[in-house]
Amino acid sequence: MEVLQLLVSGLANGCVYGLIALGFVLIYKATEAVNFAQGDFMMIGAFVSLGLTNAEYMHLPFWIAAPLTISIMAVFGYLLDLFVLRHLFGQNQTAVVILTIAMGFVLRFVAGLIWGHEPQTLESPLALGDLHIGGVVLGMADVAVIVVTFLLTWFLYQFFQRTKLGLAMQAASQNQMAAYFMGIPVKRVQGLIWGLSGATAAVAGILFASKGAIDPNAGLLGIKAFAAAVIGGFGSLPGALAGGLIVGVIEPFAARYFAAGYSQIAPYALLLAVLVFRPHGLFSQVRVKKV
Amino acid sequence: MRIHFKTSYQHDIRLFPDRWTFMVYGALMVLAFALPYLLDEFYLGEVTNVLIWAIAGLGLMLLTGQTGQASLGHAAFLAIGCYANTILIEQGVPFIIAFPLAGIITGFVGLLIAIPVLRLHGIYLAIATIALSVLADDIIVLTEPWSGGVSGKFPEMISIFGFEIERWTMPGRFYYLVLVVTIICTLFYRNLLRSPLGRAFAAVRDSEVSATAMGVHIARTKGKAFGLSCMITGWAGALMGYYAGTFNNETFSLVISITLLMMIVIGGLGSIHGAFFGAIVVAFLPQALSILKDNVVGSGVAIPGLETGVFGMILILFILFEPMGIYGRWLKIRTWFELFPFARKDMFRRQKSYLKTERLR
Numbered sequence: 001m002e003v004l005q006l007l008v009s010g011l012a013n014g015c016v017y018g019l020i021a022l023g024f025v026l027i028y029k030a031t032e033a034v035n036f037a038q039g040d041f042m043m044i045g046a047f048v049s050l051g052l053t054n055a056e057y058m059h060l061p062f063w064i065a066a067p068l069t070i071s072i073m074a075v076f077g078y079l080l081d082l083f084v085l086r087h088l089f090g091q092n093q094t095a096v097v098i099l100t101i102a103m104g105f106v107l108r109f110v111a112g113l114i115w116g117h118e119p120q121t122l123e124s125p126l127a128l129g130d131l132h133i134g135g136v137v138l139g140m141a142d143v144a145v146i147v148v149t150f151l152l153t154w155f156l157y158q159f160f161q162r163t164k165l166g167l168a169m170q171a172a173s174q175n176q177m178a179a180y181f182m183g184i185p186v187k188r189v190q191g192l193i194w195g196l197s198g199a200t201a202a203v204a205g206i207l208f209a210s211k212g213a214i215d216p217n218a219g220l221l222g223i224k225a226f227a228a229a230v231i232g233g234f235g236s237l238p239g240a241l242a243g244g245l246i247v248g249v250i251e252p253f254a255a256r257y258f259a260a261g262y263s264q265i266a267p268y269a270l271l272l273a274v275l276v277f278r279p280h281g282l283f284s285q286v287r288v289k290k291v
Numbered sequence: 292m293r294i295h296f297k298t299s300y301q302h303d304i305r306l307f308p309d310r311w312t313f314m315v316y317g318a319l320m321v322l323a324f325a326l327p328y329l330l331d332e333f334y335l336g337e338v339t340n341v342l343i344w345a346i347a348g349l350g351l352m353l354l355t356g357q358t359g360q361a362s363l364g365h366a367a368f369l370a371i372g373c374y375a376n377t378i379l380i381e382q383g384v385p386f387i388i389a390f391p392l393a394g395i396i397t398g399f400v401g402l403l404i405a406i407p408v409l410r411l412h413g414i415y416l417a418i419a420t421i422a423l424s425v426l427a428d429d430i431i432v433l434t435e436p437w438s439g440g441v442s443g444k445f446p447e448m449i450s451i452f453g454f455e456i457e458r459w460t461m462p463g464r465f466y467y468l469v470l471v472v473t474i475i476c477t478l479f480y481r482n483l484l485r486s487p488l489g490r491a492f493a494a495v496r497d498s499e500v501s502a503t504a505m506g507v508h509i510a511r512t513k514g515k516a517f518g519l520s521c522m523i524t525g526w527a528g529a530l531m532g533y534y535a536g537t538f539n540n541e542t543f544s545l546v547i548s549i550t551l552l553m554m555i556v557i558g559g560l561g562s563i564h565g566a567f568f569g570a571i572v573v574a575f576l577p578q579a580l581s582i583l584k585d586n587v588v589g590s591g592v593a594i595p596g597l598e599t600g601v602f603g604m605i606l607i608l609f610i611l612f613e614p615m616g617i618y619g620r621w622l623k624i625r626t627w628f629e630l631f632p633f634a635r636k637d638m639f640r641r642q643k644s645y646l647k648t649e650r651l652r
Contacts, residue, residue, distance in 0.1 A: 028414075034414045034417075084607065084611065087611045088610070088611070090644040090645050091614075091644065093414060094355075094359075094361045094417075095610055095614065097361060097414060097417055098361075098552065098553065098556055098606065098610060099606075099607060099610045099611075101549055101552075101553070101603075102553065102602075102603040102604075102606040102607045102610070103603065103607065104603070105596075105599045105600055105602065105603030106600055106603040106604055106607065108596055108599070108600070109596040109597065109599065109600025109601075109603070110600070112595055112596050113594075117595055175645075176645040177645040180645075216596070223421060223425065223545075226418050226421065227422070230415065230418055234414070234415075261429065261432055261433045262433070264429060265426055265429045265430075268422040268425050268426050269426070271418070271419075271422045272419060272422050272423075272426075275407070275408070275411060275415065275418075275419045275422075276407040276408075279410050279411050279415060280415070
C-alpha cells in the first residue's frame with residue numbers, strides 16, 4: 001500500500017514535470033531551440049491565474065480565469081517571439097539558450113516585483129477534497145493534473161502528426177530554407193509554436209498552483225523538467241511525458257529508501273546516466289552525420 | 292591607418308602584430324603593476340575581484356568561445372579547484388606546489404568528465420553540465436569529512452617560502468599574486484591560440500564536419516579543450532576561495548555557472564579581451580546598482596533579485612543588438628576610426644543564415 005501511495009504521488013508530480021517538458025519539446029520540435037525559461041513561463045502562468053482568481057486580486061470565477069490565463073500566456077508567448085526571439089532567427093542554438101536563461105532571470109524579477117516573494121496558493125476548486133481508493137489517498141488536484149496531462153499530451157501529439165500546421169512546424173525545424181521553398185511562413189509558424197508553448201505553460205502553472213504554494217522561484221523546477229525532457233529524448237512528446245513520470249516517480253522512492261543526502265541527487269544522477277549511455281534519450285531521433 | 296605587410300608566416304602568428312600594440316599592452320602592464328600605489332584598499336580589492344573573474348572567464352572562454360561548447364557547469368570546476376587547493380594545503384603541501392596542482396587536478400577531473408559528456412553537443416551538453424553544477428553542491432555535502440560540508444572551510448594564509456600573503460590584511464600582496472596568475476593564464480591562452488591545438492579548437496567550433504575532413508579528431512580535441520578550460524577555471528576557483536575568505540557547498544552554485552557564461556557573452560565570445568570586459572561588468576554591476584538604488588528609492592529598501600534581473604536585461608540587449616559583446620563594439624568603433632572616412636555601415640552585418648535540424652540529417 002505504501003508503495004502504491006508513493007507511486008501515485010510521484011505520478012502527479014511527474015505530470016507537472018512532464019507538462020513543463022512538453023513546453024521544451026514543443027519549441028525544440030519546431031524551432032530547434034530550447035527555451036530555458038519554460039519553468040519561469042509556468043511560474044508566470046501560475047501567478048497570472050492566481051492574480052485573476054484570488055480574492056485579494058481580481059476575484060474572477062476560476063472557470064473564467066483559467067481559459068483567460070491560457071489565452072494571456074499564449075499571446076505572451078507569441079509576442080515574446082515577435083519582439084525578442086525573431087531577432088535571432090537562423091542563429092546558432094547557443095545564442096537562444098543564453099537568451100532564454102536571461103529571460104528567466106528577468107521574468108523571475110518581474111514576478112517578484114508584481115506578486116511579492118511570499119509563497120501564495122491559488123484558490124482553486126481543484127484543490128478541495130481527497131479521493132480514497134482502497135486506502136490510497138489521492139488529492140483531487142493530483143487527479144486533475146494526471147488527467148489533464150495525459151489529454152494534453154495526446155492532443156499535442158495528434159496535432160503534430162495529423163494537422164497541416166503541425167507538419168509545417170516539423171518541416172520548419174528540419175530545414176528552414178527548404179521550408180521557405182515549400183511556402184511555409186517559417187517565422188509566423190515559430191511565433192505560433194511559442195504561443196502554444198506559452199499556453200502549455202499556463203496549463204502547467206494552473207495545475208501546479210492548485211497543488212501547492214508558488215513563489216517566483218518556482219520556475220527552478222524547470223531544471224527537473226530538463227531531466228524529464230532529456231530522458232524522454234528532446235523532440236518526442238510522449239517521451240517528454242514518460243520522462244516526467246520517471247523523474248516524478250523516482251523522487252519519492254529515493255526519498256523513502258535512500259539515505260538523506262543521496263535522495264535529491266537521484267534525478268540528476270539518472271539524467272547523467274541517460275546522457276552517457278543513451279546520449280539522445282530513450283526515444284532517440286538523432287543520427288550522426290558521416291564524414 | 293596601419294598596414295600590416297606580412298613577409299613570412301611568422302608575422303601572421305607573432306604575439307603583437309606591430310610595435311604600437313606592443314607599447315599599448317606594455318603601458319597597460321606598467322599601470323597594472325603600479326595600481327596598488329594609485330588606489331586605496333577597497334578599490335584594489337575590487338580590481339582583484341575583476342582579475343579573478345577574468346581568469347575564470349578565460350577558462351570558460353577557451354571552451355565556449357574557442358571550441359564552441361557551451362558549459363553551464365563551470366562553477367563545479369571552480370569548486371574543485373578551490374577545495375583541492377585548500378585540502379592540499381591543509382595536508383601540509385606548500386602553496387607553491389599546491390596551487391598549480393589544484394589546477395592540474397581540476398583539469399584532470401574535467402578531462403574524465405569530458406570523455407562521456409563531450410559525445411553530446413549543443414543543448415545536450417548544456418543540460419549535462421547543468422546537472423553537474425547541481426550535483427556538485429550535493430557531492431560537497433556528502434563528502435563532509437574532506438570538504439567540511441555545510442559549515443564550509445577557511446583557506447589558510449598563503450606562504451611562499453616564508454613570504455606571507457593574506458587577502459584582508461595585505462591586499463597589495465594578494466593583488467600581485469592574482470595579477471601574476473592572470474598574466475600567466477593570459478599568455479598561456481594567447482600562445483595556445485597560435486599553436487596547432489588552438490587552431491583545431493577553432494576548427495571544431497566553426498564546423499565539426501569540416502574539422503574532421505581536415506584530420507582533426509573531434510572527441511580528442513574537445514576533451515583537451517575541456518581539460519585545459521577546467522585547469523584555468525580551477526586556478527580561478529582557488530583564488531576565489533582566498534578572496535571570499537570562507538566557502539561552503541553553496542558558494543559555487545548554478546548561479547555562478549550561469550553568471551560566468553553570461554559574463555563572457557557580454558564581454559564578447561571568442562576573444563581574450565571579452566573575458567576581461569565581462570569580468571569588469573560582473574564585478575562592478577552589483578556596486579553600481581546598489582549606489583543607483585540608494586539614490587533612487589533610498590537606502591535600506593531591499594529589492595530581491597534586482598541584480599540578476601538587471602543582469603538578465605543587459606544580456607538580452609547584448610544578444611539582440613551586439614552579439615559580439617563589448618569587445619565587438621570596441622572593434623567596430625576602432626575600425627571606424629582606422630578606416631576613416633572609408634568605413635561603411637554594412638561592414639559588420641551578420642550573414643543571413645538558416646538553421647537545419649541536428650536530429651535528422
